[in-house]
Amino acid sequence: MPPVETPLAAEHAALGASFTDFAGWRMPVRYSSDLAEHHAVRKAAGLFDLSHMGEVEFTGPQAAAALDHALAGALSKVKVGRAKYSLLCAPDGGVLDDLVVYRLGEEHFLVVVNAANAAQDAAELIRRARGFDVAVVDRSAETALIAVQGPASPEILRALADPAAAEVVDTLKYYAAGPATIAGIDVLLARTGYTGEDGFELYVPNSSAPALWRALLEAGAPHGLVPAGLACRDTLRLEAGMALYGHELTTATDPFAAGLRRIVALDKDFVGRDALAALAAKEPARTLVGLTGTGRRAGRAGSAVLGPDGSAVGEVTSGVLSPTLGVPIALAYVDAALTEPGTELAVDVRGRSQPYTVAPLPFYRR
Known part of the structure; x- marks a missing residue:
């Protein structure tokens, strides 16, 4: 089966990107050089296509309770407009995936999972939500994700924002998200990332992605923004000490050995809780x-x-x-x-x- 292309495939080709197959997707690995793109993110800004990531939506009166049951973290304690890093664990405590959960409303959450695990994560989350009053929908195939990362990212976003969105850019805290209009396009704007720099992630319908990508490239050029591929994303995240699923996290590793004890809420019931409680009692x-x-x-x-x-x-x-x-x-x-x-x-x-x-x-x- 040929790799899947993101909604931005034509944009990458026009920019001369080199491609690689990653988790079943045809993704840009670099545009110029790994080093140039890495340094641009550290000094100015980089523009990333992350549309291969998966998005699973939870809505309904028991959305928070369902996520508390499904994940290792206490998602019911997350305030509206904030995000939380969490883990999907197997019954034996092994890590099935690490993910980010955005609480968009009292009864509305968006779970963002790794590309390599997207389909199985969505299926597992749907299974774990059975018996709860919640609707779980896999939005991955219809959602594009574009990231602007680097110290110049707030200024670039501000230049494209309407007045209300400009205020969102200025006031949005780290690991927070909210609706905004950027370049005339309605987005979910999150101050999250995987580079160790200040930055934003913008969730949009597939059809809006090319126009948003081009607007960000144009607005960012005077600030030193460049398109950036998967190669520099990996060196950036490694410098920032961030885990990559399949490397630092696998089904054979547990959260405590990975240094993630702080995000496991053993005071609630969830899949894998008993196994993790036993592991927590001894040193890895x-x-x-x-x-x-x-x-x-x-x-x-x-x-x-x-x-x-x-x-x-x-x-x-x-x-x-x-x-x-x-x-x-x-x-x-x-x-x-x-x-x-x-x-x-x-x-x-x-x-x-x-x-x-x-x-x-x-x-x-x-």
Whole structure:
């Protein structure tokens, strides 16, 4: 089966993008160079097509209760207009996906899931909502998502906003969302992102996406905005210490080992709660840490982490030569006794042992 194209495929082709197949989608991996796009986001702004992500809508009197049952977080406590990062866990406590939930009204939520898991997540959320007075609808196929990320993003959005929306841009808090009109197009505007920078994510119907994309490109050009692909999105999120499903989070990992204890609400009942309560009572054998190296050789996912005696004490889940910091960085699961910042370890990089040090996360903070 050929990969699915986003509503912006023609825009990417016109900009000379290089494409890759990702989670069943044909996505732009870069337009110019990974480094140029990465630095543009850090210094000015980048424009991303994230339309491969999945969106599942919950509406009805028991929408909050259904999400409390389905997810590890306490979604009923989220205020209208705010968002919460949460987890969809298996009955044994393994992570099926990490996701963001927006509360758009007292009885209205939007759950945004990873592209690779979108169909199975939607099906699982629908199953878990059975018995509750709620309607659950998969909106993924009809929804486009465009992100503007970087320090210039508020100014770019403000230039395209009507007066009411300009006030929304100015006052919208991090992890908050609300309706706005940008470039004459009605959007759900969220101050969220996956880059470690200030930024916004704009949800629109597929039919509105090309006009919005072109307007953002034009308005952003004087501010240094460039279109940005999946390659730099990965280096940006890694510098920001953000997990990627399939790397740091899988069905074989639990939230506590991943450092996500704070988002698991064990004081409520939800799928996987009993298993997670048992896991919470003991220390994980390995936990997720940051590692920084020297030189120019970066460990990659699957590379062995080595202890002082040369034995394997962990495994890299993501690694790259950081464009911002100029040194190799990695996320890795490491034996619990070796996770103190400053601990000296090594990573097997293509058969050669390279020195790394346990470092606090995130690696980069704006």
